[in-house]
Amino acid sequence: DAKTTQPPSMDCAEGRAANLPCNHSTISGNEYVYWYRQIHSQGPQYIIHGLKNNETNEMASLIITEDRKSSTLILPHATLRDTAVYYCIVRVTSNTGKLIFGQGTTLQVKP
Amino acid sequence: NAGVTQTPKFQVLKTGQSMTLQCAQDMNHNSMYWYRQDPGMGLRLIYYSASEGTTDKGEVPNGYNVSRLNKREFSLRLESAAPSQTSVYFCASSEQRLVYEQYFGPGTRLTVT
Numbered sequence: 001d002a003k004t005t006q007p008p009s010m011d012c013a014e015g016r017a018a019n020l021p022c023n024h025s026t027i028s029g030n031e032y033v034y035w036y037r038q039i040h041s042q043g044p045q046y047i048i049h050g051l052k053n054n055e056t057n058e059m060a061s062l063i064i065t066e067d068r069k070s071s072t073l074i075l076p077h078a079t080l081r082d083t084a085v086y087y088c089i090v091r092v093t094s095n096t097g098k099l100i101f102g103q104g105t106t107l108q109v110k111p
Numbered sequence: 112n113a114g115v116t117q118t119p120k121f122q123v124l125k126t127g128q129s130m131t132l133q134c135a136q137d138m139n140h141n142s143m144y145w146y147r148q149d150p151g152m153g154l155r156l157i158y159y160s161a162s163e164g165t166t167d168k169g170e171v172p173n174g175y176n177v178s179r180l181n182k183r184e185f186s187l188r189l190e191s192a193a194p195s196q197t198s199v200y201f202c203a204s205s206e207q208r209l210v211y212e213q214y215f216g217p218g219t220r221l222t223v224t
Contacts, residue, residue, distance in 0.1 A: 043201050043215025097210030101153030
């Protein structure tokens with residue numbers, strides 16, 4: 001499984017876009033990039049995933065570079081409720097479901 | 112729909128005591144999971160069940176047992192609790208074909224003294 005590297009913390013002003021980077025330089029061709037977040041004291045929440053194309057849903061956008069060695073999660077208009085730890089996870093599609101969480105990025109959205 | 116529910120929310124045990132953490136989901140998911148999260152750490156997978164009737168070890172299975180009682184319920188048992196098992200325990204579920212889109216419960220905060 002590819003290792004991921006994320007900055008330990010980031011700040012963002014409320015109403016601005018939050019761009020959270022993730023480096024996965026050893027990713028292989030069949031590995032997907034998944035993003036989760038964990039708001040304080042709650043269970044993690046699935047946000048979005050992608051393979052090589054950019055993806056967008058009601059929560060966020062995922063931009064994956066052409067060489068797939070890095071990606072960026074974009075929260076277009078961050079609110080105070082988006083303050084959380086964000087996890088970037090790389091996994092091969094399989095039937096085991098073994099999510100491996102690293103340290104993630106703590107995003108602090110400030111008024 | 113309640114999603115994934117866990118009981119109890121909080122528990123304090125003495126070393127050597129046993130207990131069972133309960134998890135249930137109402138999303139008709141085939142796959143279910145148990146994770147633990149220690150302070151300041153990411154989650155680690157304890158056990159998972161890809162479908163009713165099957166269970167498999169995750170990263171940190173020692174000291175735990177699981178039972179997939181039926182499609183809805185997946186329990187985690189500590190036979191002889193140790194202080195190292197003080198943690199927050201999360202249960203999750205997913206569709207079998209979307210195993211990495213997991214839905215998590217609110218967690219059980221366990222302290223072993």
